[in-house]
Amino acid sequence: MKIALVHDYLTQRGGAERVFELLCKRYPQADIFTSLYNPEKTIDLGERIINTTFLQKIPGAAKYFRLLAPLYFPAFRSLNLQDYDLIISSSTSFAKAVQKNPQALHICFCHNVTRFLWDTQTYLREYGDYRYFAPLIEKIFQLMRNVDLKYSQEPDLYIANSTVVARRIQKIYHKQAIVVNYPIDTSNFNFSDQKDEYYLASARMISYKRLDVIVEAFNWLGWHLLISGDGPEQARLKSKALSNIEFVGHVSDARRKDLFAQAKSIIVAALEDYGLVPVEANASGTPVIAYGAGGVLDTQIPGKTGVFFKRQSPESLQVALLEARGISWNYENIRNHAVNNFSEQAFFSKVEQIIEQTCGVRQSFI
Template structure:
């Protein structure tokens, strides 16, 4: 989004340069009062109870502000008109069981105690918005259900670069399937690992890190290899050389199948949320209905037996390019002037 408006100032709750993209170092960034607390910068979830008041006190002086929000940014005060690119209405308010899956008693109690005041705050914030954009059809429907607001779908772009330099990671088999995901309970990587443990002839590479990593490694068989954070050139190599991608998470927007498609690779994905927009069944991938190892195994087998058209896959990815996203977002801003 910043590349679409490179001269725009950025307002955010917290900014830790070493923990985000280096390109932001050259940007004009304004943070909330929470920035003063180093513990919040290192562990942003600790700031949860304070984010609503922090954004309520954030004043943005601009004719038009674009708020990229999955729970907080839409509450900022804007002198001009406010556009919200919504990744999802707050999960902790509208999908609490899914959001809190695998979390401890403390997190559940904190969420329950704050839910009522945060719900009131969220509803007020939503009504202050001049125009809502949703990153997927599923998110558009959630916005309508939560706020009674009709949103335009503006899909998030992928950032895959098939023509970029690629480097092979060490220890990766010649033939493998790929899973790219943060290692969190709702990502359902455990179901993928368990499915592949029943298919020992297939190699699985899991790219990602997160608090569920130790548990997932304990479930994995010898044909599953974990790679934590990999540089882009290694990720592009993995996409370009895998047989297929497997994605079982509850995603608001299904990004990884598009990255795979940019390299001409199909996906096996959960029939849910954003994947319904990013995967065309039978053309760019195969769906399974629930994140269950048996269903995943059946879908992987079906995908492996099908012949895929690489041109169709790449054409699908092109519809979600950064250029297409920037062009539509600029057009929306011009409509609002």
């Protein structure tokens, strides 16, 4: 069986790219396709040949890849994948548009619907100049929405990373999706049942992460909070924080492992489509205190691996923090929850069962 792996663009390293990296490792004989490739900025694919589109020839395209949005659909339609029996796409936007022969199977790991088209205001609010070009952008985006809907019908099967994303796929693309929560490499995290007296928030400092809610809650409580990460909100958050809150900036992988393992709890105030940080926390044996919506509803067990707060407000977070303080956590069970449900082994066991059932043949090529 000849396999093609397809990703939107390999110009950065985020959660979607980490999942694609796992797929590339799992299927070492598969051919890799993407629109743009910048090896210095993305996942390590070793000596694998990366097949790109005509966009790769545009000077500066890999750096300013977001500006090329209207060109991605024709770029992926131009790829010739007629010789492949199985196409696995990894997409938040464009890769689902690839063409295949009628006998082939196309499975799309859909990390989200095309967010900038279907949730434009939320996606672009970080860009201050957006409002000046909004009328023109909206006209272009409306045309692109029609194309996105058309090409969303290409995959034979959607796999979503969370229930909330599956619902979005159903609502916007009118396609059913199987939910398979994405994995982490659980061996990359240190386990400790000896917790320190600090809480940890680990996130890029942008507005939707709602670190402002966390800062205000800990200002009132006076408990020790560490915040790792950086971003455009950093100066504003620092100006609000009292002395019990420490900003540690971007940390090494080694220190990040230690911070996760020794934290009393890890705090997540964002509404995430899925969210790897809560799973990473659990892999370290650490409970999570999270806003109870989105992906955490798939990954956390209230009272066992974490505590939810109902509103993105300091008061609601304080209630959850006090509740968590009264729980006798079983840190080993928290770690086992992550290993049993969100390891690579658990992930591929589910994925390959789906492929086998869908293809109707046993995947002996793995």
